[in-house]
Amino acid sequence: MADNLLYTILLxxxxxxLFAVGEMLHIYAKVKAxxxxxxxxxxxxxxxxxxxLLITNHWYVLALCASFALLLLTSIKLGFLKSINDIGRxxxxxxxxxxxxxxxxxxxxxxxxxxxxxxxxxxxAIADPLAALVGxxxxxxxxxxxxxxxxxxxxxxxxxxAILVAAGCIYFHRIYTLEKIIWIPIAIAFIxxxxxxxxxxxxxxxxxxxVVLIFxxxxxxxxxxxxxxxxxxxxxxxxx
Numbered sequence: 492m493a494d495n496l497l498y499t500i501l502l503x504x505x506x507x508x509l510f511a512v513g514e515m516l517h518i519y520a521k522v523k524a525x526x527x528x529x530x531x532x533x534x535x536x537x538x539x540x541x542x543x544l545l546i547t548n549h550w551y552v553l554a555l556c557a558s559f560a561l562l563l564l565t566s567i568k569l570g571f572l573k574s575i576n577d578i579g580r581x582x583x584x585x586x587x588x589x590x591x592x593x594x595x596x597x598x599x600x601x602x603x604x605x606x607x608x609x610x611x612x613x614x615x616a617i618a619d620p621l622a623a624l625v626g627x628x629x630x631x632x633x634x635x636x637x638x639x640x641x642x643x644x645x646x647x648x649x650x651x652x653a654i655l656v657a658a659g660c661i662y663f664h665r666i667y668t669l670e671k672i673i674w675i676p677i678a679i680a681f682i683x684x685x686x687x688x689x690x691x692x693x694x695x696x697x698x699x700x701x702v703v704l705i706f707x708x709x710x711x712x713x714x715x716x717x718x719x720x721x722x723x724x725x726x727x728x729x730x731x
Contacts (some may be wrong), residue, residue, distance in 0.1 A: 499555050500543035504536060506559065509534045513574035525627065527574035529620040532588065536616020539592050543605050552596045560589035580639075584693020591615060591700045594661035598704045610660045611700035613651050614683055619699065622649035622687065636645060639691040646688050675710065679703055 513527040544550055563585040566572035575585050592612070599608035626645025634641050657676035686698040 495546050495548050495551045499540075499551045502541060502545070503555060503558070505538050506535055510572065510574070514572065517574035517577070522574075524574055524577040525623075528578060528585075529624060531575060532584075532620045533616050535588065536612055537567065539612060540609065540616075542592070542596055543599055543608050546596075548661065549593075549597055549600045550556070553593055556589045556593040560586050563589060582693035584696050587694050587696040588615070591696045594697070595700050595704070599710075602711065604711075606660055607704060608663045610657060610679070610707065611703040613656045613660065614679075614703065615696060615699060617656055618649045618652035618683075619695070621652055622646065636689050637691050641688055646684055649687050651685040653683050679706060682706055684722050 509531055516522040516530070517524055517527045519722045542552055563572070563575070567576055567583070567586070570576070595608045595611050598611075599605055599685060601607075622645040625648040626642040629644045630642050632643025632646075634643070654676045656677040658672055662672055682702045683699050686702045687695045690698045
């Protein structure tokens with residue numbers, strides 16, 4: 492219990508220091524909030540990857556995420572943390588990111604498998620900010636989703652990076668056939684790209700991991716079912 496509390500405080504301090512760096516870059520170095528926001532987004536994602544390694548009780552992660560969600564929601568209402576909020580549009584991405592961390596950790600806790608945390612969180616930490624930056628820099632194929640502008644270029648970048656992240660996670664997680672290493676990452680990238688493309692106000696930080704987790708749970712139970720059926724057939728043949 493003491494270790495969980497210590498590590499939770501350590502992670503909180505690391506995130507707060509990251510916020511401070513973002514604020515200094517935005518205020519003193521005049522870095523645009525769009526860039527400091529993406530830096531904090533990716534950096535927070537990197538820090539949260541330590542959660543399954545350091546914390547063994549999901550209640551501590553819930554307390555950590557709830558505290559930051561409250562802080563970020565308050566910053567939106569009161570107008571501080573300019574490096575995150577000064578982007579000229581309404582977004583709840585920072586708050587929903589905190590929610591996503593707990594959702595993914597709870598999925599890992601439930602499934603007892605770290606890939607349920609790492610895969611969706613790495614997609615959020617890598618594919619999502621890169622897609623946003625590319626979409627802003629190369630505004631090719633603009634389309635509207637509930638009055639919010641999206642770009643085909645950003646969606647393509649997200650799709651490609653999501654494939655690479657998913658393939659890497661699956662490859663290093665366990666032994667899969669080449670066929671599965673190809674089609675599962677493509678399927679994950681496809682559904683997560685749809686979630687990113689058709690979700691507004693930063694809420695894709697929740698929809699992306701949710702659709703990825705649902706897909707992973709379905710695949711996991713499908714595989715377990717197939718192995719159970721094969722084992723039953725084998726045992727039936729041995730008995731008879």
